[in-house]
Amino acid sequence: MKEEFIQKFTQTFITDDRYKYFIDGLKITLLIAALAACIGIVIGFLIAIIKVTSERTGKLKLLNVLANIYLTVIRGTPATVQLLIMYYVIMQSSNNKILVAILTFGINSGAYVAEIVRSGISSIDRGQFEAGRSLGFTYGQTMWYIIIPQAFKNVLPALANEFITLLKETSVSGYVALNDLTRAGDLVRSRTYEAFFPLITVALIYLTLVIFLTMGVSKLERRLHTGDR
Amino acid sequence: MTDNNVLFEIKNLTKTFGKTQVLRGINTTIKQGEVLVIIGPSGSGKSTFLRCLNLLEEPTDGEIFFEGNKINDKSCNVNLLREKMGMVFQQFNLFPHMTVKKNIMLAPMKLLKMSEEEASEVADRLLERVGLPDKANAYPGQLSGGQKQRIAIARSLAMNPDVMLFDEPTSALDPEMVGEVLQLMKELAESGMTMAVVTHEMGFAREVASRVVFIDDGVIQEDEKPEEFFGNPKNERLKEFLSKVL
Numbered sequence: 001m002k003e004e005f006i007q008k009f010t011q012t013f014i015t016d017d018r019y020k021y022f023i024d025g026l027k028i029t030l031l032i033a034a035l036a037a038c039i040g041i042v043i044g045f046l047i048a049i050i051k052v053t054s055e056r057t058g059k060l061k062l063l064n065v066l067a068n069i070y071l072t073v074i075r076g077t078p079a080t081v082q083l084l085i086m087y088y089v090i091m092q093s094s095n096n097k098i099l100v101a102i103l104t105f106g107i108n109s110g111a112y113v114a115e116i117v118r119s120g121i122s123s124i125d126r127g128q129f130e131a132g133r134s135l136g137f138t139y140g141q142t143m144w145y146i147i148i149p150q151a152f153k154n155v156l157p158a159l160a161n162e163f164i165t166l167l168k169e170t171s172v173s174g175y176v177a178l179n180d181l182t183r184a185g186d187l188v189r190s191r192t193y194e195a196f197f198p199l200i201t202v203a204l205i206y207l208t209l210v211i212f213l214t215m216g217v218s219k220l221e222r223r224l225h226t227g228d229r
Numbered sequence: 230m231t232d233n234n235v236l237f238e239i240k241n242l243t244k245t246f247g248k249t250q251v252l253r254g255i256n257t258t259i260k261q262g263e264v265l266v267i268i269g270p271s272g273s274g275k276s277t278f279l280r281c282l283n284l285l286e287e288p289t290d291g292e293i294f295f296e297g298n299k300i301n302d303k304s305c306n307v308n309l310l311r312e313k314m315g316m317v318f319q320q321f322n323l324f325p326h327m328t329v330k331k332n333i334m335l336a337p338m339k340l341l342k343m344s345e346e347e348a349s350e351v352a353d354r355l356l357e358r359v360g361l362p363d364k365a366n367a368y369p370g371q372l373s374g375g376q377k378q379r380i381a382i383a384r385s386l387a388m389n390p391d392v393m394l395f396d397e398p399t400s401a402l403d404p405e406m407v408g409e410v411l412q413l414m415k416e417l418a419e420s421g422m423t424m425a426v427v428t429h430e431m432g433f434a435r436e437v438a439s440r441v442v443f444i445d446d447g448v449i450q451e452d453e454k455p456e457e458f459f460g461n462p463k464n465e466r467l468k469e470f471l472s473k474v475l
Contacts, residue, residue: 125320125322127318127320127322128322128324130285130316130318130322131316131318131322131323131324131381133285133311134283134285134311134314134315134316134318134385135311135312135335135336135340135384135385135388136308136309136310136311136312136336136340136388137308137336137339137340138308141339145335145339146324149326150324150325150326153326
């Protein structure tokens with residue numbers, strides 16, 4: 001029993017330096033998640049501002065229509081399908097799988113970030129907006145100096161949760177033969193015909209990452225609440 | 230405009246929200262250095278009138294001239310215009326994510342392109358003037374209502390406006406804090422600032438106003454100097470209103 005355990009452990013991690021699969025996979029997973037998060041933030045804020053501006057001023061009608069199409073399509077289809085379409089259809093000519101994954105998950109995440117940020121902006125009292133405008137700030141300046149900083153602070157916890165979801169969502173990257181953490185575990189399993197160690201290892205790594213991120217979020221939440229309110 | 234002393238000239242101003250006509254033709258002027266106090270029952274349109282003056286509400290019809298220029302006109306740069314009009318709100322509307330001093334410094338730095346040192350000097354001077362120099366680094370959430378409103382006044386003054394608009398500045402305050410804000414407004418009036426004040430504070434109107442107007446049903450029903458306004462009201466509705474509030 002004990003010997004079998006040690007043998008399987010050795011097979012999974014030591015033989016042929018298989019532990020490197022996990023490390024390389026983790027690096028790719030983190031790289032995709034981090035860069036996709038950046039893209040998601042940028043897209044999300046842009047879409048949110050377009051929607052709010054259109055709601056309040058009646059301008060940017062065309063952009064608002066495009067934003068609504070984007071939100072509907074992205075939130076109405078599975079991320080896996082989006083990844084496959086991106087890889088096999090839209091970016092057919094590109095061999096850079098990592099880039100494909102980053103763009104797919106970034107664009108996907110942007111839709112969810114947009115809704116979070118939009119609700120954050122809507123939650124800011126209208127008086128803040130009027131105060132900014134009455135001082136002589138333009139619509140854009142009022143957004144930038146007064147509304148966005150407050151909205152950002154309010155939605156930080158929700159944003160962090162979105163990125164935790166994003167991190168886990170990247171686990172479908174294996175569909176386009178990208179060696180992320182999940183696929184690394186699966187590769188090792190297919191070499192050793194032993195499922196327990198590689199899959200549990202992968203699960204534990206995700207779990208550890210998420211636990212750390214969650215701790216970070218609640219710490220952040222507490223800091224925001226004790227701050228200036 | 231011929232008369233240089235006239236800051237605001239309002240001609241036949243109307244404002245409609247949906248099907249409700251709130252202002253039905255307001256005609257008045259505000260002269261330089263004048264303190265115009267606007268009173269009236271709730272829902273009479275007095276706040277809407279004030280908010281039309283800096284175009285927070287867009288007039289439906291009529292004309293508003295400010296310093297000789299028609300402002301409810303597409304060619305008018307609303308933002309430049311508002312730099313010359315300070316506005317103080319019932320709910321203070323300080324920026325909660327900035328310190329008191331940053332609240333005051335923001336507009337001068339970004340709009341008047343003051344350097345940080347200049348803006349800081351302006352802020353210090355204004356904090357001194359409103360009696361709150363020790364609150365420079367506090368956040369709005371740490372202030373009392375009266376203190377918040379004094380800071381809001383300082384924030385508006387930092388833009389060195391030609392006129393100050395007050396929209397029920399003491400209505401959201403606990404009674405014991407009303408005095409400090411009214412005192413500051415009185416000092417401001419004595420310094421020669423042109424002011425338009427929507428308020429329920431009859432004592433302030435009587436003591437500080439150069440003219441008091443009574444708005445009801447979307448029109449100005451009475452427009453008099455305070456002694457005449459309170460001592461010898463002519464309009465029936467005003468008499469009824471005064472008998473309720475005094």
